[in-house]
Amino acid sequence: MNRDEQISLTEEFVRQNLKGYDSGHDWWHIVRVRKLASFINDMELLADPFTVDIAALLHDTADSKFADGDNEQSYLRIRDFLNSKGMSDIRDKVIHVIKNVSFSIKHKKDNPDDPLLWVVQDADRLDAIGAIGVARAFNYGGFRNNPIYFPGEESENTGISTIGHFYDKLLKLKEMMNTTTGHKIAEERHEILEKFLEQFYGEWYFGS
Numbered sequence: 001m002n003r004d005e006q007i008s009l010t011e012e013f014v015r016q017n018l019k020g021y022d023s024g025h026d027w028w029h030i031v032r033v034r035k036l037a038s039f040i041n042d043m044e045l046l047a048d049p050f051t052v053d054i055a056a057l058l059h060d061t062a063d064s065k066f067a068d069g070d071n072e073q074s075y076l077r078i079r080d081f082l083n084s085k086g087m088s089d090i091r092d093k094v095i096h097v098i099k100n101v102s103f104s105i106k107h108k109k110d111n112p113d114d115p116l117l118w119v120v121q122d123a124d125r126l127d128a129i130g131a132i133g134v135a136r137a138f139n140y141g142g143f144r145n146n147p148i149y150f151p152g153e154e155s156e157n158t159g160i161s162t163i164g165h166f167y168d169k170l171l172k173l174k175e176m177m178n179t180t181t182g183h184k185i186a187e188e189r190h191e192i193l194e195k196f197l198e199q200f201y202g203e204w205y206f207g208s
C-alpha cells in the first residue's frame with residue numbers, strides 16, 4: 001500500500017469516527033489542523049511529513065469527551081487500524097501524539113522531547129484562537145447551552161460562559177506554543193481575540 005492510499009484510508013477512518021461529534025470537532029477542524037501542522041513542519045523540519053499528516057488526521061479520534069469516556073478502547077481501535085493499513089512503523093509515535101495533544105492533560109508547559117507532538121499540538125491550539133477560535137468557542141458554548149457572558153467572569157476565572165472560556169484557555173494558548181512558527185501565527189490570532197473582547201465589552205457595557 002502506498003502513502004497516498006494510506007492517507008485516503010485514514011481520512012475515511014477519521015470521517016467515520018467523527019460522526020456525531022459537536023461541530024467544534026468536525027471534519028473541517030481536522031482539515032485545518034492538518035494544513036497548519038504541515039505548514040509548521042515545512043518551516044521547522046521537525047518531523048517526517050507523512051507522519052505529521054497521519055497524526056494530524058487522527059489527533060481527535062480518541063477525545064475523551066466524545067469517545068464514550070472509554071479512551072483505552074479508542075486507542076486499541078486506532079492501533080488496529082494503523083497495523084492493518086501497513087503503518088505499524090509510525091503507530092507508537094502517532095498514538096503518543098493522540099494521547100498527549102489535548103489541552104487538559106498538557107497544562108504543563110514543556111512537553112517531553114517529541115517534535116511530532118510539538119507540531120500537531122501547536123496546529124490544534126492555533127485552530128482554537130483567531131477568528132476561527134472565536135467561532136468555535138461560541139459554537140461549543142451553544143452546544144452546551146452556556147451563556148455567552150456572565151459579568152465579572154473575566155476577573156474570577158470561573159468559566160461558566162463562553163467569554164469565561166477565553167480567560168480559562170484561549171488567551172493562554174499563545175504562550176503555550178512549542179514552535180517559533182506556531183508562536184508567530186499565534187501572536188496574530190491572539191490579537192484577534194483581544195480585539196474581539198474589547199469590541200464585545202464596548203457593546204455589552206454600551207452607555208455605561
Ligand code: ADP
Nearest residue numbers: 024102103124128136137138140141161162165
Ligand atoms: P482540543 O482541541 O484541545 O481537544 P477542546 O476539545 O477542549 O480542545 O475544545 C474544542 C473546541 O471547543 C475549542 O475551540 C475550544 O476552545 C472549544 N471549547 C472547549 N471548551 C469550551 C467551553 N467551555 N466554552 C467554549 N468553548 C469551548
Ligand code: NI
Nearest residue numbers: 029059060124
Ligand atoms: Ni483538535
